[in-house]
Amino acid sequence: MSSQRKNEHIALVHKHYQEKQMSDFQNIKFVHHAFPPINAQEVQLNSQIGPLKLDFPFFINAMTGGSDETKRINEDLAIVARETGLVMATGSMSILFKHPELSDSFQIVRKQNPNGLIFANLGAGHSIENAKRAVAVLEADALQIHVNATQELIMPEGDRDFKLWLSNIETIVCQLEVPVIVKEVGFGMSRETIQQLIDCGVQIIDVSGRGGTNFAQIENSRRKDVSYDFLEDWGQSTVVSLIEAQSNPHIDYIASGGIKNPLDVVKSLALGAKAVGVSGEFLHVLQEQGIEATIRFVNEWKTQVQTIMALLGKVKVEDLVKTDLILTGDAQDYCETRNLDWKSLANRTSKGH
Ligand SMILES: Cc1cc2nc3c(=O)[nH]c(=O)nc-3n(C[C@H](O)[C@H](O)[C@H](O)COP(=O)(O)O)c2cc1C
Numbered sequence: 355m356s357s358q359r360k361n362e363h364i365a366l367v368h369k370h371y372q373e374k375q376m377s378d379f380q381n382i383k384f385v386h387h388a389f390p391p392i393n394a395q396e397v398q399l400n401s402q403i404g405p406l407k408l409d410f411p412f413f414i415n416a417m418t419g420g421s422d423e424t425k426r427i428n429e430d431l432a433i434v435a436r437e438t439g440l441v442m443a444t445g446s447m448s449i450l451f452k453h454p455e456l457s458d459s460f461q462i463v464r465k466q467n468p469n470g471l472i473f474a475n476l477g478a479g480h481s482i483e484n485a486k487r488a489v490a491v492l493e494a495d496a497l498q499i500h501v502n503a504t505q506e507l508i509m510p511e512g513d514r515d516f517k518l519w520l521s522n523i524e525t526i527v528c529q530l531e532v533p534v535i536v537k538e539v540g541f542g543m544s545r546e547t548i549q550q551l552i553d554c555g556v557q558i559i560d561v562s563g564r565g566g567t568n569f570a571q572i573e574n575s576r577r578k579d580v581s582y583d584f585l586e587d588w589g590q591s592t593v594v595s596l597i598e599a600q601s602n603p604h605i606d607y608i609a610s611g612g613i614k615n616p617l618d619v620v621k622s623l624a625l626g627a628k629a630v631g632v633s634g635e636f637l638h639v640l641q642e643q644g645i646e647a648t649i650r651f652v653n654e655w656k657t658q659v660q661t662i663m664a665l666l667g668k669v670k671v672e673d674l675v676k677t678d679l680i681l682t683g684d685a686q687d688y689c690e691t692r693n694l695d696w697k698s699l700a701n702r703t704s705k706g707h
Contacts, residue, residue, distance in 0.1 A: 356420075356449065357420055357421035357422075357424075357453075357456070358421075359511075359576075360418065360419075360420045360421050360423075360424050360445065360449075361421050361423050361424065362576055363572060364423065364424065364427070364637075366572045366575055366576070367567055367572065367634060367637065368638070369575075370568065370571055370572065370575075371634065371638050374614075375565065375566065375612060375614065377564070377565030377566065377591060377592070377593075377612040377614075378563075378565060378591035378593035378594060378612075378683075378684065378685040379565065379593060379612060379614070379617075379618045379621055380683075381593065381681060381682050381683040381684060381685035381686070382593055382621055382625075382679055382680070382681055382682070382685060383679070383680045383682070384621075384624070384666060384677055384678065384679060384680075385677075385678035385679070385680060385700065385703075386665075387667065387678075387703065390664060390665060390666065390667030391667050392664065392667050392668075392669055394660070394661070396669050397660045397663045397668070397669055398669060398670055398671070399411055399660060400671070401623075401628050401629055401671045401672070402606075402628060403533075403535075403558050403606045403608060403628045403629050404496075404533045404557055404606055405533060406471060406495060406496060406533060408441055408471070408629055409439045410438075410439060410440055410656055410659075411619065411623055411628070411629050411630060411659065411671045412440070412613070412619050412629065412630040412631070412632055412655065412659070413435075413440050413441035413629060413630070413631055413632070414431050414434065414435055414440055414442040414443065414631075414632065414633070414636055415443050415537075415562075415610050415631030415632055415633040416443040416444065416445050416446070416473070416475045416498055416537070416631075416633065417443075417444075417445045417633050417637060418431070418444065418445040418459075419444045419445045419446075419447065419449075419456075419459045419460040419463075420446070420447075420450075420453075420456055420459055420460075421456070421459065422459070424445065424459060425458065425459035425462055427637070427640070428444060428445075428459060428460065428462050428463050429462045429463070429466055430645050430648075431463070431636070431640065432462065432463040432464075432466035432467045432470075433467075433645055433649075434636070434640070434645060434648045434649055434652060435467050435470050435472075436467040436470055437649045438649055438652040438653060438656075439470075440470075440652060441470070441471040441472070441473065441629075442463065442467070442470065442471075442472055442473070443472070443473035443474075443475055443498050443631070444460050444463055444472070444473070444474060444475055444492065445475055446475050446476060446477060446500065447460055447475060447476055447488040447491065447492075448476060448477055448480070450487070450488065450491065451480075451484060460491060460492055461491060461492065463492065464492050464493050471495045471496075472492055472493070472494050472495055473494055473495065473496045473497065473498050473535065474488040474489050474491070474492045474494035474496075474497045474498065475488075475497070475499075475500060476488050476497065476498075476499055476500070477499070477500055477501075477502065477513075478499050478500070478501050478516075478519035478520075478522055478523055478536075479513060479518065479519065479522065480499075480522060480526075481522065481525075482525050482526050482529045482530065485499075485526045485530055486530065489530065489531075489532055494532060495532060495533075496532050496533040496534070496535055496558075497526070497530060497532060497533075497534050497535070498534075498535045498536075498537050498560070499523055499526065499534060499535070499536050500536075500537050500538070500539050501519065501536060501537070501538055501539075502538070502539040502569065504541045504569065504570055504585065504588055504589065505539055505541075505569040505570070505573055508569075508570055508574055508577070508582045508585060509573045509576070510576075510577055510579070512573075520550060520551075520554055523536060523551070523556065524554035524555060527554060527555040527556055528555060533557070533558060534556065534557075534558070535558040535559070535560055535608065536551050536556050536558070536559050536560070537559070537560035537561075537562050537608070537610070537631075538560070538561060538562035538589075538595075538611075539562055540562055540563065540564060540566060540567050540568060540569050540589070540611050541562070541563070541564060541569075541570075541588060541589030541590070542561055542562070542563030542564055542589045542590030542592065542594070542595035542598075542611065543559065543561040543562075543563070543590065543595045543598060543599070544590065544595075544598050545599070545601040548598065548599055548601070549601075549602060552602055552605060556605070557605050557606065558605065558606045558607075558608065559599070559605060559606075559607055559608065560607075560608035560609070561590075561592060561595035561596060561598075561599060561607060561608070561609060561610070561611070561627075562592070562595075562608075562610045562611045563589065563590050563591045563592030563593070563594070563595040563596075563609075563610075563611040563612070564587065564588075564589040564591045564592070564611060564612070565591045565592050565593075565611050565612025566592075566610075566612030566613065566633070566634050566635070567612075567633055567634040568586060570582065570585045570586045570587075570588050570589075571583075571586045574586065590688075591611070591612070591684075591685065591688075592609050592611040592612055592613075592622065593621070593681075593685050594685055594688045594689065594692075594694075595609075595611075596609055596622065596625035596626055596627060597625065597681075597685075597689055597694050597696060597699075598692070598694065599626060600625075600626060600694070600695070601694075603626070606628045607627050607628060608627055608628065608629045608630065608631055609622035609625070609627035609629075609630045609631070610631030610632065610633065613630055613631070613632045613635060614635055615655075615658075616655045616658035616659045616661075616662060617662060618630075619655070619659050620659055620662045620663065620666070620674065621679070623671055623674045623675075624666075624674040624675060624677045624679055625675075625679070625699075626675055628671070628672075636648065636651075636652070639651050675702070676702050676703060677702060677703065678699070678700055678701060678702055678703050678704075679699040679700060679702075680700050681696040681699060681700075
């Protein structure tokens with residue numbers, strides 16, 4: 355990861371941002387039941403992933419650091435995280451191993467938010483020594499390891515050898531003192547991938563699916579030679595990735611990829627996620643409207659998530675898996691073809707009560 359590339363990513367994410375983006379979140383709807391059996395003021399927003407206790411079920415997912423421009427963004431995001439109580443992940447810290455002088459572009463996050471929950475981030479090509487160093491630099495509470503083969507292969511200067519990724523992950527999970535979260539970067543996960551990660555000892559997975567920031571599109575627009583535009587809809591959506599994950603219910607899942615509003619957050623939680631990561635949408639608000647407006651925006655989301663939970667009659671985040679969800683369109687076709695049980699999602703309250 356170079357400073358220049360990170361700055362290009364930021365510019366291209368901005369260029370390709372779509373206010374109303376089609377995603378599988380439009381293929382999933384809650385069944386409305388007219389008598390929510392609660393007082394809306396009872397709704398609680400806290401959640402837990404592995405040993406990590408979260409005050410709110412959504413957070414600022416991995417994006418920046420490693421250049422002067424992204425140091426400023428990291429600082430602004432850290433202030434938003436501090437003022438709203440949200441967890442925050444930094445972008446990939448790989449650059450530190452070539453340019454240790456850039457560590458302040460990450461450390462600014464801890465400096466601005468000394469008591470917050472902060473996640474470090476590295477690719478799966480790294481050793482346990484590098485993982486320990488990334489965590490130490492940030493005094494991080496967890497490490498995210500991103501898996502991004504699609505992005506690397508479309509990137510002209512990207513990695514080509516992925517053979518060691520799983521064994522690196524296994525070593526890091528075994529030896530690191532903080533929890534490890536393995537995440538995609540917007541291409542989703544299959545139950546087979548999830549099983550491979552579980553076999554390596556992984557306990558927390560961010561499925562990060564298709565539907566939001568699209569790194570196939572971003573890397574393709576950075577290419578000057580041949581086009582890979584035919585790969586721009588590669589991967590599984592966040593919605594179907596969460597349904598894939600239901601085959602392995604004994605670990606904790608995070609949803610990310612295409613979260614545009616509080617209803618997407620609640621739909622993800624209802625599909626079994628314990629927390630929901632937001633990148634592109636928060637970055638957009640920050641860049642367009644600044645820190646104060648982003649803090650207001652995040653606080654509005656908290657209230658709106660509470661409102662939706664009240665409408666669904668659920669006091670706790672973990673109760674949302676007892677709601678009824680109708681899956682339609684492409685998402686339904688996908689589940690049908692993959693033999694994933696989408697029908698029982700529609701009748702969970704009558705079975706569960
Ligand atoms: C500008 C930008 C930079 C990103 N950099 C990283 C990164 O360094 N490491 C990582 O794991 N994911 C990175 N991501 C991916 C996000 O964490 C997330 O998985 C993906 O963007 C899908 O979420 P979204 O649709 O909410 O943006 C980046 C995303 C954006 C928008």
